[in-house]
Amino acid sequence: MTDASSASRMPEIKVPGLLTLGGLVAGFAVGLVLTGMSSSNGSVALDQAKAIAGPIGTLWLQGLQMTILPLVAGMLFTGIMETARAASASAIAKRTISWIVGTLALSSVIGALVMTTLIPLFDPPRGFHPPADSAALHAAPSMGDFFKTILPTNVLESAANGAMLPVILFIAIFALAATRLDEAPRRQLALVFEGLAGAMMVVIGWVLKLAPIGVFALGLTLAASNGFAAIGALAQYIVLVASCGFVLLLLAYPIAALIARKPLGAFFSAVLPAQVVAISTQSSLASLPAMLAACRKLDVRGTSAEFVLPIAVTLFRATSPAMNVGVAIYAAHIAGVPLSMGALAAGVVVAFITTFGSASVPGTITFILNIAPVAAAMGVPLWPLGILVAVEMLPDIMRTVGNVTMDVAVTSAVDTALDAPEEGGVTLH
Secondary structure, eight states, rough: OOGGGGGGGGGGOOOOHHHHHHHHOOOOOOOHHHHHHHHOOHHHHHHHHHHHHHHHHHHHHHHHHHHHHEHHHHHHHHHHHHHHHHTSOOOHHHHHHHHOOOOOHHHHHHHHHHHHHHHHHHHHSSSSSSSSOOOOOSOOOOHHHHHSSSSSSSSSHHTTTTTTHHHHHHHHHHHHTTTTOOOOHHHHHHHHHHHHHHHHHHHHHHHHHHHHHHHHHHHHHHHHHTTHHHHHHHHHHHHHHHHHHHHHHHHHHHIIIIIIIHHHHHHHHHHHHHHHHHHHOOOOTHHHHHHHHHHHHTOOOOOHHHHHHHHHHHHOHHHHHHHHHHHHHHHHHHHHHHOOOOHOOOOOOOOHHHHGGGSSSOHHHHHHHHHHHHHHHHHSHHHHHHHHHTTTTTHHHHHHHHHHHHHHHHHHHHHHHHTBOOOOOBBBB
């Protein structure tokens, strides 16, 4: 789904996606069976199963949680460094990065608007009993708290208290400051954070290999406590989160028609083969040849497509901020955590910033890497993510299709802009 140049140096990690989904299904099935048995034969077996499964699920969640901050720090630092390096390459690179940054910021806002609008319409179950003794990492911030705590007075204290927004802003500022250093110290810092990210990727890979067991335990206790409502909530989750990505996919068409000045029908037919590849592979990188072919059909300059698309595939995940915010809002809903405007603002900001720390890794790892900081910044407990990660492979299809469509649209828009005179009347070619 996502691709970054630094990711090529990251350890290869295989996540048992189908086994994880199977673990969730099995956990739900066992939990529902035990619940049915307890209604006629007493709750002894159900209580014993929950007493065993609860600590297992909690331990697995703690294993995920311990990797989040160092992994985000390493990936975000290297991602911002790569973005700054790309932007400094040329005028077309600066224009491309401007498009990427602006679209990602808009995506974060769209995700919050779409999910907060759709949840009341679908009315999914709210206030589930948690499958383990889980609590919010910290209180959901009010709008006043959002502005007062947006920058840390002590970044280590903020990290210890689980206040992700000030920590992430500090890392982003630190990375931007590092871009002003001379080559030698800048490269040394980059290697440190790259090594930190790589090591944490190995650790989270180990933890996620146990995902079928952890998700089984979480699913069992969730189904035992909430019954069939848990299954309905998952189905609604897939539809609602995919809707956030679908809005970004639709946004690509007016960008192509109004800004890139491509006929809407021509854009639709040109990008369709790339969308088919995206659906079948769930990989933006694997869709790159089809995207290049789409740009040729749209009469985009070869030099523009061959320059912009690799940057887009590396740095541009248009649907990620929208869908990540959407996941966090849905997790808050099913956990019964009310969200203030400050909490939503914190989630939007963190979703936007952490997108630059994404990597070309399995969707399960990207899910944890990107959404856990958003949830933490909003004061949302992490236990819903331990359940939702098992079905991430389904919304991930929409993520990839939306990203590929927007990549082609933005490439076309950048190419069209090259015909417009810059300030001073010079035309770029």
